[in-house]
Amino acid sequence: MIIPILLIALFILFFATLFGFYFFAFCHPKHARPKPKEIPPDSIYNPYREHLLTWIEDMETTPNELVQTKAFDGKKLFAHLYVFSPDAPLVIFSHGYHGIYCRDGYGMYRVCKKHGYNILMMDARAHGQSTGDITFGIRERHDFKTWVDYSINHFGPDVKIILAGVSMGAASMMMSTTLNLPANVKGLVEDCGYSEPAAIIKKTILEMHLPLNPFYGIVKLSAKIFGGIDLEETSALEAVSKLQIPLMLIHGDKDHVVPPPMCKELYECCSSKKKMVTFEHATHANNALSDFDLYEKEVLQFIKEALA
Numbered sequence: 075m076i077i078p079i080l081l082i083a084l085f086i087l088f089f090a091t092l093f094g095f096y097f098f099a100f101c102h103p104k105h106a107r108p109k110p111k112e113i114p115p116d117s118i119y120n121p122y123r124e125h126l127l128t129w130i131e132d133m134e135t136t137p138n139e140l141v142q143t144k145a146f147d148g149k150k151l152f153a154h155l156y157v158f159s160p161d162a163p164l165v166i167f168s169h170g171y172h173g174i175y176c177r178d179g180y181g182m183y184r185v186c187k188k189h190g191y192n193i194l195m196m197d198a199r200a201h202g203q204s205t206g207d208i209t210f211g212i213r214e215r216h217d218f219k220t221w222v223d224y225s226i227n228h229f230g231p232d233v234k235i236i237l238a239g240v241s242m243g244a245a246s247m248m249m250s251t252t253l254n255l256p257a258n259v260k261g262l263v264e265d266c267g268y269s270e271p272a273a274i275i276k277k278t279i280l281e282m283h284l285p286l287n288p289f290y291g292i293v294k295l296s297a298k299i300f301g302g303i304d305l306e307e308t309s310a311l312e313a314v315s316k317l318q319i320p321l322m323l324i325h326g327d328k329d330h331v332v333p334p335p336m337c338k339e340l341y342e343c344c345s346s347k348k349k350m351v352t353f354e355h356a357t358h359a360n361n362a363l364s365d366f367d368l369y370e371k372e373v374l375q376f377i378k379e380a381l382a
Contacts, residue, residue, distance in 0.1 A: 091292070092292065092295060092296040092299060092300070093296065093300060095292055095293050095296045096293075096296035096297065096299075096300040096301065099208070099275070099293060099296075099297075100200075100207045100208045100209065100296075100297060100300075100301055100303075101200070101207055101208070102172060102200040102201060102207070102208055107172075107174070107201060107202065108172070108173070108174045108177075109174075110130050110133075110134065110174060110176045110177075111127060111130055111131075113126065113127070113177075118331075118357055118358055118359060118360060119177055119359075119360065119363070121360075122360065122363040122364075125363070126177065126180060126363065129176075129180055129183070129184065130176045130177070132187075133154075133176045133183060134176075136156060136187070137156075138154045138155060138156045139154070139155045139157075140152060140153075140154060140155075140203075141153050141154075141155045141194070141224075141228075143220055143221065143224045144220075145199065145206065145213070145216065145217055145220055146213075146216045146220060147206075147213065147216075149199055149204065149205045149206035150203075150204060150205045151196070151197070151199065151204045151205075151217055151220065151221070152196075152197040152202055152203040152204050153175075153194050153195060153196045153197060153221065154175060154194070154195045154197075155192075155193075155194045155195075156183070156186065156187070156192060156193050156194075156195070157192050158186065158187060158190050158191065158192055158193075159190045159191075159192065160229075162190050162191050162192050163191055163192070163233070163234040163235065163236065163260075163377075163381055164191070164192045164193070164194060164225055164229060164233055164234070164235050164236070165182060165186055165191055165192070165193045165194070165235075165236045165237075165238055165263075165377075166193075166194045166196070166218065166221050166222065166225060166235060166236070166237050166238070167179050167182050167183075167193060167194065167195050167196065167238045167239060167240075167243070168196040168198050168214070168217075168218065168238075168239040168240075168242075168243030168244075168246060168247060169195075169196070169198060169201065169239075169240055169241075169242075169243050170239075170240045170241025170242045170243050170244075170266075170359055171208065171210075171241060171242040172201070173198075173201065173240070173241065173242075173243070173359070174201065174202065175195035175196065175197060175202065176195075177359075178240040178241065178243065178359055179193075179195050179240070180362055180363060181265075181361065181362020181363070181366060181369045181370075181373070182238050182263070182362070182373070183195065184362070184366065184370070185369075185370055185373055185374060185377075188370070189374060191236075191377070192229075194221060194225060196217070196218075196221060196243070198214055198217070198242070198243060198246070199213065199214060199217060207301055208242075209271075209297075209301065209303050210242060210245070210271035210274065210275065210305065211242060211245045211246035211249050211271055211308075211310070212249075212271060212303050212304070212305070212307055212308065213303070214242070214243075214246035214249075215246050215247075215249035215250040215252070215253060215308070216250070216253065217246070218237060218246060218247055218250035218253075219250055219253045219255060222235060222237075222250075222255055222256065222258070222259060223256075225258075226256065226258055231258075232258075233258055234258060234260050234381050235258045235259045235260065236259075236260060236261050236262070236263060236377055236380060236381070237250070237259055237261075237262050237263070238262070238263040238264075238265070239263075239264060239265065239267065240265045240266060240267075240359050241265070241266050241267060241268070241331070241332060241358065241359055242267075242268070243267075244264035244265050244266060244267025244268075244310075245264075245267040245268050245269075245271070245274075245310045247262060247264060247267070248262065248264055248267060248310040248313045248314055248317075248321075248340070249308050249309065249310055249312075249313045250313075251313045251314075251316075251317055251319075252308060252312070252313050252316070259319065260319060260320075260380045260381050261319055261320040261321070261322070261376065261377065261379075261380025261381070262317075262319065262320070262321045262322065263322045263324070263373060263376065263377070264310075264321065264322065264323055264324065264340075265324040265325075265359070265361055265362075266324065266325050266326065266329055266331075266332050266337070266358055266359055266361065267310060267323075267332065267336075267337075267340070268310065268332045268336050269309065269310055269311050269336040269339050269340055270306075270309035270310065270311060271305050271306075271309065272290075272294075272305050272306050272309070273309075273336070274332065275290065275293055275305065276290050277333070279293070293305075294306075310340060311339065311340065311343050314340055314343055314344040314345065314346075315343050315344070315345055316345060317344055317345050317346040318345075318346050319346055319347075319380070320346060320347040320348065320349075320376070320379070320380045321344050321346055321347070321348045321349075322348070322349050322350075322351070322372070322373070322376040323337050323340055323341050323344075323348065323349070323350040323351070324350075324351050324353065324361050324369070324372075324373075325337035325350070325351075325352055325353070325361070326352070326353045326355070326356025326357055326358065326360060326361050326364065327352050327353065327354055327355070327356065328355055328356060328357050329356070329357060329358045330357070330358065331357075331358035331359075332358060334352070337350065337352075338350075349372075349376060351368070351372045353365055353368065353369075
């Protein structure tokens with residue numbers, strides 16, 4: 075009698091452990107999601123706090139529309155749409171893991187506002203007001219395509235589109251190109267994106283001083299059981315190896331979250347026209363904040379060439 079009880083207890087403990095790993099990595103409850111103007115002292119954005127708060131205020135006071143659509147799996151997706159010129163090209167942007175559009179999107183928003191491009195700034199699933207769980211780009215790539223389709227329906231069949239993203243948003247964007255995007259999409263601007271969902275999760279496990287075996291297997295199994303996610307289903311490397319539109323890669327040389335070698339790997343693997351820009355002394359997701367003049371110059375030139 076004791077042995078069956080012990081086996082049941084062990085099974086419950088194992089199942090609870092799996093769920094704990096899933097909740098920690100893939101769930102992002104609404105109460106834990108960042109507010110636009112809340113920048114903690116330990117935040118990666120804190121060195122640029124006052125400057126960033128000025129631009130967040132600008133984003134909040136500039137006319138925009140909170141738009142909504144439905145994901146391929148029924149989740150509710152939201153985005154902030156800024157229309158600076160009705161007939162202008164559109165940038166579709168996504169922030170990073172546990173991020174928010176008005177921080178990670180600082181640079182792209184500022185470029186678009188200054189130069190008259192429209193911009194749709196996504197609340198990635200499980201962020202902002204969007205529902206769902208985080209999947210490190212596995213399902214977020216479908217959300218990019220959903221917003222592309224939404225934008226074509228909204229602006230008309232001739233709208234020209236640039237996709238952009240920071241960190242997980244950049245990885246998701248690159249992976250979306252495996253989904254037969256329409257010809258309206260003319261180019262990609264990826265900023266500190268990682269090469270593969272599995273690779274960035276493994277790096278995080280090692281940084282927590284845990285052995286990859288068994289912990290990566292536990293995370294992978296938890297994603298499969300509770301989220302129906304295969305972490306090795308696709309990757310940004312696979313996507314860019316088949317890419318047919320221009321890709322711009324941006325990375326800071328002091329990025330310790332997504333290491334610079336991942337950017338070089340993506341660049342070398344890319345099969346289309348490509349450009350890589352390294353920002354000296356820039357940390358993760360802070361390239362535009364660290365040197366906006368360089369960011370504006372390089373991004374604007376790339377966008378103009380991609381749209382030509």
